[in-house]
Amino acid sequence: MTDPCLFCAIAAGQIPSQSVYSDDHVYAFHDINPAAPTHILVIPRKHLSSVCDAGPDDEALMGKLLLAGQQIARDQGLAADGFRLVINTGDNGGQTVHHIHLHVLGGRQLTWPPG
Ligand code: AMP
Numbered sequence: 001m002t003d004p005c006l007f008c009a010i011a012a013g014q015i016p017s018q019s020v021y022s023d024d025h026v027y028a029f030h031d032i033n034p035a036a037p038t039h040i041l042v043i044p045r046k047h048l049s050s051v052c053d054a055g056p057d058d059e060a061l062m063g064k065l066l067l068a069g070q071q072i073a074r075d076q077g078l079a080a081d082g083f084r085l086v087i088n089t090g091d092n093g094g095q096t097v098h099h100i101h102l103h104v105l106g107g108r109q110l111t112w113p114p115g
């Protein structure tokens with residue numbers, strides 16, 4: 001049996017989160033340890049451990065994830081000044097939770113390159 005997944009449990013409402021968007025396919029909530037004034041995570045309800053776990057059947061779902069990030073950025077008032085969408089992947093990418101999540105970051109000038 002595999003370990004319970006934190007973000008599957010959050011999407012199912014078994015672990016509390018501060019929701020900002022929800023539909024049949026994706027769920028979005030505030031990051032518990034924000035790295036910017038606005039820091040939201042958007043996840044597919046389907047468990048995919050990382051971008052590398054997505055296949056051709058997930059093409060539409062990956063599109064929904066990105067478009068949800070766009071809409072949330074607009075709703076949060078980030079679109080005019082700009083924002084960043086990030087998907088950390090694997091160890092070198094800094095991924096710590098192994099369920100795909102799109103970070104929506106904004107509300108300050110973000111630097112590049114990332115650390
Ligand atoms: P990553 O490092 O890209 O895997 O991002 C994981 C993110 O999940 C981090 O920014 C954490 O602060 C965030 N996180 C971990 N646990 C929770 C939680 N229970 N609720 C909200 N965000 C969380």
Ligand code: ZN
Pocket residue numbers: 005006007008009046047048098099
């Ligand atoms: Zn999961």
